[in-house]
Amino acid sequence: MNKVLLMGQANVGKSVLFNHLAGAGATVSNYPGTTVDFDKGHMMLQGKKVDVIDVPGTFSLQPKDRAEEVAVKMLEKEKGATVVCVIDSSKVERGLYLALELIEKGHSVIIDLNMADVAENANIKVDTERLEDILGVPVVTTVAIRGEGLKELVSRMGEAMPAGIESITKRVGGKGGTSTHS
Amino acid sequence: MMNHKSTFGSMFTVIIGIAALGFGILEFVGGEWGPLTVDAGMFTAWRAVILICAGLIYLSSVTNFLDVRQLGKTVVASIMIWIVAAMDIWAMIAASIPSGAEEAGEPWFASGTEFLAAYGPPYMPAMYLLLPSLVILYFVGRRRLAR
Amino acid sequence: MEQALTVDQRWDLVDKITKETVEVGAYEPTLRDAIAGVTVRPLTGIPFAIAVLYGFWTFFGEFAGLFTDGFFVRIFGTHWIPWLAERLAGLPDWAFVILVGDRAVFAEEFLGDSCFAAGGVLTTGLFMPFGIVLWAVLALFLVLAILEDTGYLPRLAVLLDTVMHKIGLHGFAIVPTLISLGCNVPGVTACRPLETRKQRFMMIALLGVFVPCGAQIGMMEELVPGLIGWVFLTLAVGYLGFGWVLNKILPGESPEILMDVPPYQAPQWSNILRKTWMRTQHFLLVAVPFVLLGCAIVMALYTTGAMDAIAGGLEGFLATVFGVPASATPSLVVGFLRKDLAIGLLPIETMTNYQVFKSVILLTIYFPCLATFAMLLRELNWKEILGTLGFLVAMIFVFGGILNLIGMAGGW
Ligand SMILES: Nc1nc2c(ncn2[C@@H]2O[C@H](COP(=O)(O)OP(=O)(O)OP(=O)(O)O)[C@@H](O)[C@H]2O)c(=O)[nH]1
Ligand SMILES: [Mg+2]
DSSP states (O other), rough: OOOEEEEESSSSSSHHHHHHHHHOOOOOOEEHHHEEESSEEEEETEEEEEEEEEEOSSSSOOOOOOHHHHHHHHHHHTSSEEEEEEEEEGGHHHHHHHHHHHTTTEEEEEEEOOHHHHHHTEEEEEEEHHHHHHHHEEEEEEGGGGGHHHHHHHHHHGGOOOOHHHHHHSSSSHHHOOTOOO | OOOOOOHHHHHHHHHHHHHHHHHHHHHOOOEEEEEEOOOTTTTHHHHHHHHHHHHHHHTTTTTTOOOOHHHHHHHHHHHHHHHHHHHHHHHHHHHSSSSOOOOSSOOBBHHHHHHHHHSSSSOOOOHHHHHHHHHHHHHHHHHHOOO | OOOOOOOOHHHHHHHHHHHEEEEEOOOOOOOOHHHHHHHHHHHHHHHHHHHHHEEEEEEEEHHHHHHIIIIIHHHIIIIHHHHHHHHHSSSHHHHHHHHHHHOOOOOOOOOOOOOHBBBOOOHHIIIIIIIIIHHHHHHHHHHHHHHHHHHHHHHHHHHHHHHHHHHOOGGGHHHHHHHHHOOOHHHHHTTTTTTHHHHHHHHHHHHHOOOOOHHHHHHHHHHOTEEEHHHHHHHHHHHHHHHHHHHSSSSSSSOOOOOOOOOOOOOOOOHHHHHHHHHHHHHHHHHHHHHHHHHHHHHHHHTTTTHHHHHHHHHHHHIIIIOOGGGGGGHHHHHHTOOOHEEEEESSSSSSSHHHHHHHHHHSSOOHHHHHHHHHHHHHHHOHHHHHHHHHHHHHHHHHHHHHHHHHHHOO
């Protein structure tokens, strides 16, 4: 692994994460559409220097505007990169859509449920272990603005891997049944 | 159904609401009354509109004061007053620092007495609303503790 | 690779996964949600927006005034400029004029303000960016950062959505507009999240033409504080009016976009200070060299007599079309480089109030500064760039002409 790409919807905290990981100064604001171009930085991973890339938020992999185009192009260019799919824990549903798309395209994905504090305040609980079982990729929880969970995120980046969409379909509810204990 | 009534809260909104409304109208009039002054600068009409609206918003949240939607309105009205008062204070601070002298050799900064004098009365209307409006923080704090 | 899912299948799968993994507890509206509601409902939201705007503007005005009038006018006018003039008095005339300025300003009997009157690279050229504009943009960037980080910007967008839809834009357009009030360069890039080419083009054209940048606003606040309200009002009318016209004549769609409104958040001061500092740094890097260059060009044109020749050539044109005296020529010459400098060069004492007002509007509409133009080249294709320039030229004549006619009618 030599590259880490931060993907996710707008305003989920990618740039905060990027600033922590790469010690950089990307602009962070509380509205969707802050980052409109990519930013590159470096981080140390298992004693190796790797590139970290922050891109504009994108709703899906079908770009709807110029900012999203930048993100999707970067993903296509960096095919071998480890993709950190950042999700707003209080809006998991939306984030998962993009996560599934990334998985379908065969990227090595690790899921970061960010803004755990917001979800907690809104009384939303996410069963990360179950989610990890279903998706077959690592799932970690973070509160990026406070730096919480970043260690785990970094230490588990190496576990990121491609997963099969068909096996996900099998493992979730329906065919596998809700009683799966994998 | 929770009881959202609070006599103290309702009294608070009535009083501060009427006061804000009155001060807002004074801003339109302009003038000086003892320790109260309305310096009719470029923005006096703005301040008038803001204070009057804040007053009306307060008065619209008298009933069911503790209901979260009502409380939201009083907080917003209070923030409006804080903005105006904060800018009055900021203007005082900005005026208190430089000496205003132009010639070489004169001091750059205001002397101690000049500095302090800049903070003396008379004050603008919003400054008189500032302290009472802080009461809202008590209710916000109480709500937070209850959760 | 496996077979891809259709959109519906994917949402279906998402649904199933969330059902199994996400547990949504009882929703109890928080005070934060209530405040959010109050600030977007027009009846309460508009007064609140007025309060925010008032806070924005007074903070900015007092901040800039504290530094500029409180200290920097004296630092430059009483100390630096006279000292430098004495030091460099021995230079050959041409060098003195370019570096320090007009020798007449340093004669015993001169009574005016040397900060502006001198005009040289090391005098006025330094005074404008460091004595005036720096403090103005610092204050603007600070307030903008606070608005960005609390989450108020998207709420302003929701509040203005109805109005903006009338001109074919989305409420989101307020985001690039406000950012442009700090600096047009990031304002132009902030248009990227707009969905269609038409919207993006419209927005960029409107920004480039009608939205003054922080540096310009700072100069206006210092030089013509009494006119600023009228200038903003006029520009807003142009922005909305011609936005409406552009929307009607341009082909293409302006679809609705749903903007996410994130929850309010207590701002992190470290982030606000960092952003303010980064943007200020960018301003210093981009602006100062061009202001210095602009001063050098103007003074060189003066000493060689070329300025008089240009002014003479433009005199009739400026007077008939815009009703502006030829003494505004230097402003127009450097308007290409920096608009703050252009406003600083307006011969305000020799013009009527209405002429100053017209000139300030014209300079705002006038060609975008070089840095912004470079950004246009990056963000637009050549057709759109030509379109923007055409729009700009049209606006100069339409706006300048109308203002001139109004002035004639009013006898100003
Ligand atoms: N409460 C909370 N806020 C967060 C967290 N992470 C980020 N934020 C805030 O969320 C907002 C958006 O953060 P950004 O990093 O700019 O988001 P982004 O994903 O880069 O957004 P775009 O650039 O618009 O795509 C900022 O106001 C952050 O302070 C978190 O873990 N908890
Ligand atoms: Mg970002």
